[in-house]
Each structure stands twice: as C-alpha cells, then as structure tokens.
Amino acid sequence: MKGQGFLRRFGYARSGIAVAFRRERSMRTHGVAVVAVVIFLTLTGAPAVWWALIGLAVGLVLVAEMANTAIETLADRLHPGQHPEIGVVKDVAAGAVLVATLVAIVVGVAYLLR
Numbered sequence: 001m002k003g004q005g006f007l008r009r010f011g012y013a014r015s016g017i018a019v020a021f022r023r024e025r026s027m028r029t030h031g032v033a034v035v036a037v038v039i040f041l042t043l044t045g046a047p048a049v050w051w052a053l054i055g056l057a058v059g060l061v062l063v064a065e066m067a068n069t070a071i072e073t074l075a076d077r078l079h080p081g082q083h084p085e086i087g088v089v090k091d092v093a094a095g096a097v098l099v100a101t102l103v104a105i106v107v108g109v110a111y112l113l114r
C-alpha cells in the first residue's frame with residue numbers, strides 16, 4: 001500500500017478523521033468545543049496571534065485524541081483479552097490526551113486574563 005497518490009492518501013486520512021468522530025464520544029465532545037471556541041474568538045475579536053495559539057492548543061487536543069483512539073483500537077485488536085501492559089498502553093495514551101487538554105486550558109485561561 002506504499003507509494004499511492006496524494007488524493008488517495010488524503011482520502012484515507014479524511015476517512016480516519018470521520019471514523020474517530022463516529023466511534024469516540026470524547027472526539028465529538030472536542031468537536032463541539034472547537035466550534036464553541038471559534039464562535040467565542042470571533043465574537044471577542046481575538047487578534048491573529050491568539051487564533052494561532054488557541055488553534056495550536058485545540059489542534060494538539062484533537063491530535064492526541066485521535067492517536068489515543070488509534071492506539072486503543074490497535075491494542076484491542078492485537079490483544080482482545082485483559083493484560084496489565086495493555087492497561088499501561090491505554091493509560092499512557094489517555095494521559096497524552098489529558099496533558100494536551102491541560103495545555104489547552106492554560107492557553108484558554110491566558111486568553112481570558114490577557
């Protein structure tokens with residue numbers, strides 16, 4: 001499956017995003033939060049630098065959530081049963097989402113206090 005055209009690879013990536021939103025409720029929650037953030041930044045007339053900072057923070061959360069979904073799916077497929085190391089893998093992946101979310105909260109609070 002290597003060496004495929006850009007449009008085909010773009011299609012795979014787009015369907016990966018769609019699957020993540022379909023399967024993961026937390027992904028849909030983040031999606032709603034992104035829409036709310038965009039409306040809030042528009043209404044408060046946020047300067048470009050804050051759009052960039054908050055966009056980076058929000059993007060980080062979405063990327064972490066998608067990586068978490070991919071890792072969970074792979075772990076469950078490769079090892080459907082219980083195993084302490086699978087638990088560690090899932091906990092670390094979930095920890096990445098938490099770190100990204102905390103970063104986004106810090107950036108959001110900094111915007112409100114600016």
Ligand SMILES: Nc1ncnc2c1ncn2[C@@H]1O[C@H](COP(=O)(O)OP(=O)(O)OP(=O)(O)O)[C@@H](O)[C@H]1O
Binds near residue numbers: 072080081083085088
């Ligand atoms: N196969 C497993 N073996 C050992 N521990 C597991 C296993 N699956 C899950 N766990 C433990 O349970 C926790 C929750 O797992 P789960 O798969 O429900 O993740 P989740 O983040 O709640 O998933 P989702 O994002 O689908 O809601 C994991 O973080 C891990 O500590």
